[in-house]
Amino acid sequence: RMVREAKSRGIGVTAEVCPHHFSLTEDAVRGYNTLAKMNPPLRTWEDIQAIKEGLCDGTIDAIATDHAPHAVQDKQQEFAEAPFGV
Incomplete structure (x- = not known):
C-alpha cells in the first residue's frame, strides 16, 4: 500500500519482489x-494476492532473486541458528 500511495503522489519510488514471496505462504x-x-x-495467501496485483498493475517494478546459497548442514541447524535465505 505504501508504494502504491507514493507512486500515486508522483514520488519516484521503485519496488521489487522475490519469487518465493508470491509463490509460498507462511x-x-x-x-x-x-x-x-x-x-x-513468508506471509499469507492474501499477501500473495496483493503482490500479484502489484505486479500486474505496475506497483511492483521488478522480480529479483534473493540468492543466498547455504550448505545443507547450515540449513539443518536448529531454527534459531539456521541462516536466512532460500
Missing part, C-alpha cells in the same frame, strides 16, 4: 522448516 515454515526461513518472512 505455511512453508510451519514446524520450523529452516529451508523456508527467510527475511522478510
Whole structure:
C-alpha cells in the first residue's frame, strides 16, 4: 500500500519482489522448516494476492532473486541458528 500511495503522489519510488514471496505462504515454515526461513518472512495467501496485483498493475517494478546459497548442514541447524535465505 505504501508504494502504491507514493507512486500515486508522483514520488519516484521503485519496488521489487522475490519469487518465493508470491509463490509460498507462511505455511512453508510451519514446524520450523529452516529451508523456508527467510527475511522478510513468508506471509499469507492474501499477501500473495496483493503482490500479484502489484505486479500486474505496475506497483511492483521488478522480480529479483534473493540468492543466498547455504550448505545443507547450515540449513539443518536448529531454527534459531539456521541462516536466512532460500
